[in-house]
Amino acid sequence: MNSQRTRLPAALLDRLALPVIAAPMFLVSGPALVEAACRAGIIGALPAANARSSEILDRWLTDLTAALARAREPQVGPWAVNLVAHRSNARLQDDLALCVRHRAPIVITALGGPQAIVEAVHGYGGLVFADVNTPEYAAKAARFGVDGLVLVCAGAGGHTGMIAAPAFVASVREFFDGMLVVAGAMSTGAAVRSAQILGADLVHMGTRFIATDESLAVPDYKQMIVDSASRDIVCTNAITGAWANKLRPSLARAGLDPDRLEVRRGGFDLTRGEDGGKAWKDLWSAGQGVGQIKAIEPVRTVVGRLRDEYAAALAAELTDPWMQRHRLGTC
Ligand SMILES: Cc1cc2nc3c(=O)[nH]c(=O)nc-3n(C[C@H](O)[C@H](O)[C@H](O)COP(=O)(O)O)c2cc1C
16 A cells, blocks of 8 residues: 555645644643644644533533634644543543534544444544554454544553554554554654654644643643653553553652552453543653653644654655665666
């Protein structure tokens, strides 16, 4: 399959200044971050669960769509809602109904079969992306007819995958020709270009947007992001049973020894309910791309820098001696 052709539909491509999603993050992404991301020309996403009730989510989406309708920027990216598709999510039907009512341009599903969501969202012309962390889950989600897959690769913030992006993208491209989104340690414009070269269409950036003015993260969390590097990321399943990348200083601050965390057996049990409050409120998460974040800035500034870096990566390709030699057939 051709790894260079974008699979983004024209309606989506035209609205983007950069092929990036400000990824949904529990307790971090709220309406202000989404609005700023969309107005900067990327896709802004929030987890439905960040609104404490479906009524609050309804208000958020009403205000967000009104604000974006008033926006005057040349490119205003579409917004996305992240729904936990697992049956333990008691709000799923109500939140899905809100996505339909507000015609969410994109719904990103996590954990569980997205079939009912695909039918409802395709009913009004929206797109569905399923978040997956192995090629096997990717194959399952592809069978439900999703438009895109978010490949959560090694080094990602939040619940991480374990497979490196080049291997994950190549495996999934063997059976899926829809849109692919790469997640995991993507914090620069050059990383965005690298994901496209691998065969992806979009990049999911979480950690890059935690230390922004518009994020809901508390000030200490934002500062810890600025002060940390990849050596400060600890991959552990001790907190919830699911593997997640956490900031070492936040574990230490909570009284845990980051070098002596237990390895849990028996998988991830959503019904234990431990994945809410403390696991994310006090034990802060970030991906391995944390070292590229040097300041707390407005989303617009971050996206502006990503655009500059991306343009520089494209320009470098044109003058790269390897590019010249392959084009001229001299090697
Ligand atoms: C603090 C935090 C919370 C997250 N919460 C969610 C979530 O609620 N739903 C989800 O699908 N992904 C969640 N993620 C994963 C992100 O959507 C994204 O895939 C990931 O951050 C990409 O890796 P990066 O952080 O290295 O850029 C979370 C990530 C972080 C860092």
